[in-house]
Structure formats: structure tokens, C-alpha cells
Amino acid sequence: MRKILVLNPKGGCGKSTIATNIAGYLAINGQNVAIADFDPQKSSEDWLLKRQEHAPKITIASIKRGNITVPRKTDTVIIDTPAAIHGKRLADFVKTSETMVIPLLPSDIDMRAAERFIEELFSLKKLINRKIKLATVANRVREDTLSAAKLDYYLNQMKLPGGKKLPFITVLRNSQNYVKSAEKGLSIFEFAPAKTTYDREQWQPLMSWLMSNRSIPG
Numbered sequence: 001m002r003k004i005l006v007l008n009p010k011g012g013c014g015k016s017t018i019a020t021n022i023a024g025y026l027a028i029n030g031q032n033v034a035i036a037d038f039d040p041q042k043s044s045e046d047w048l049l050k051r052q053e054h055a056p057k058i059t060i061a062s063i064k065r066g067n068i069t070v071p072r073k074t075d076t077v078i079i080d081t082p083a084a085i086h087g088k089r090l091a092d093f094v095k096t097s098e099t100m101v102i103p104l105l106p107s108d109i110d111m112r113a114a115e116r117f118i119e120e121l122f123s124l125k126k127l128i129n130r131k132i133k134l135a136t137v138a139n140r141v142r143e144d145t146l147s148a149a150k151l152d153y154y155l156n157q158m159k160l161p162g163g164k165k166l167p168f169i170t171v172l173r174n175s176q177n178y179v180k181s182a183e184k185g186l187s188i189f190e191f192a193p194a195k196t197t198y199d200r201e202q203w204q205p206l207m208s209w210l211m212s213n214r215s216i217p218g
């Protein structure tokens with residue numbers, strides 16, 4: 001069973017939005033998917049409770065003392081995390097997953113905070129190098145060029161230890177489609193394709209990465 005962790009200590013950066021949309025995508029592609037929602041706010045669980053009958057089923061994983069239990073046939077568990085995860089809790093989450101998706105908001109303040117978080121993440125060097133593959137996704141990017149240019153600038157500045165570039169996968173625009181899909185317990189992949197064509201295109205690099213061996217430690 002595969003575990004995909006969605007984490008960034010910054011509140012409101014899109015963890016639950018990205019977790020639920022990954023879950024929706026995998027479910028409509030025939031996988032048995034569960035979501036483990038570690039956030040006491042339970043946004044992902046609420047989304048699942050709103051989910052409509054006709055939509056492919058996604059299970060709520062049970063969490064007891066930090067351990068996840070899911071039905072035996074589960075292919076993938078998406079782990080949604082609360083804000084402000086640091087230190088030992090961060091290390092514990094990183095240890096349990098093979099793949100990590102980090103949503104980033106493109107504002108100055110958020111990018112600085114993300115830089116500090118990524119430094120902390122890389123201080124867990126052994127874990128990061130061997131046990132987990134990670135990718136960042138810029139979320140809620142406004143479609144004006146200024147914000148896109150700034151984002152490029154910051155992403156180029158954020159260097160990993162060893163001088164490698166941040167494994168940046170895609171940009172997701174700010175769109176009411178995400179708000180509407182959250183309200184309905186659906187992913188954007190379960191909305192009318194004509195209304196979400198652009199969003200689906202933006203998701204494609206992330207989903208191809210997640211479906212490939214590149215996102216699984218060798």
C-alpha cells in the first residue's frame with residue numbers, strides 16, 4: 001500500500017484541497033483510495049462526508065495513536081496533515097510515507113516561510129535522501145504575469161542542500177472550481193470537463209509524477 005503525504009506547516013496553503021483532489025483522481029482511475037485526515041479541523045473528512053453517491057468511493061482511514069488503519073485492499077492512502085507541523089511530528093510523518101507533496105502559496109511571506117520549512121525538512125537528511133520523494137506545487141497562483149514571474153524568481157532562489165533545484169512540479173491557479181468542488185465533495189476531475197479543462201492540464205504533471213516510479217524511492 002502506498003502512502004502519499006501532503007504537508008506544509010503553513011495554514012491554508014491548500015493541503016486539504018490537494019489531498020482530496022489527488023484522492024479523487026486516483027479513485028476515478030480505479031484505485032482503492034483512503035484519506036487519513038490528521039487535522040482536528042477534519043476538512044478532508046468533511047469533504048468525504050459530502051461526497052455524492054455516484055462518485056467513486058473513497059474510504060476514511062481510522063487513526064488511532066497516530067497509526068493508520070485502512071481496508072485490506074487499499075492501494076493508496078493520502079495523508080492530510082494539520083498546519084504547524086514541525087520537529088519530531090514532522091519527522092514521524094516523513095518516516096511513514098514514500099512520497100510527499102508540498103503545496104506552496106506564491107506570496108513573499110509564504111515563500112520565505114516555505115524556505116525555512118524546506119530547510120527543516122532537509123535537516124532530516126537521511127530520511128529525505130533515501131526514503132521519500134518530494135515535490136512542491138504552487139497553489140492559488142493568480143493568472144497575472146506579475147505573480148507568475150515572482151514565483152519563478154523565488155523558486156529559482158530556493159536551493160536545496162547540495163545546490164539542486166527544488167523539485168517543483170506544477171502551478172495550480174486560483175479558481176472557484178476548487179471552492180465549488182470542496183462544497184460538493186467532488187474532485188475537479190469529477191466536474192464537467194469543459195469547465196475544468198485548464199485545471200486538469202495544470203494537474204497533469206503532478207499526476208504523471210505520482211503515477212510514475214519517479215515519485216517512489218528506488
Ligand SMILES: Nc1ncnc2c1ncn2[C@@H]1O[C@H](COP(=O)(O)OP(=O)(O)OP(=O)(O)O)[C@@H](O)[C@H]1O
Pocket residue numbers: 010011012013014015016017018039041043081082083139140141172173174175176178179182
Ligand atoms: N487553487 C485554489 N483556488 C481557489 N481556492 C483555493 C485553492 N486552493 C485552496 N483554496 C481554498 O483555500 C482555502 C484553504 O485551502 P485548504 O483548506 O486546502 O488549505 P489547508 O492547507 O488544508 O489549510 P489548513 O492548514 O487550515 O488545513 C479553502 O477554502 C480552499 O477551498
Ligand SMILES: [Mg+2]
Pocket residue numbers: 015016017039043044080081082
Ligand atoms: Mg487542511
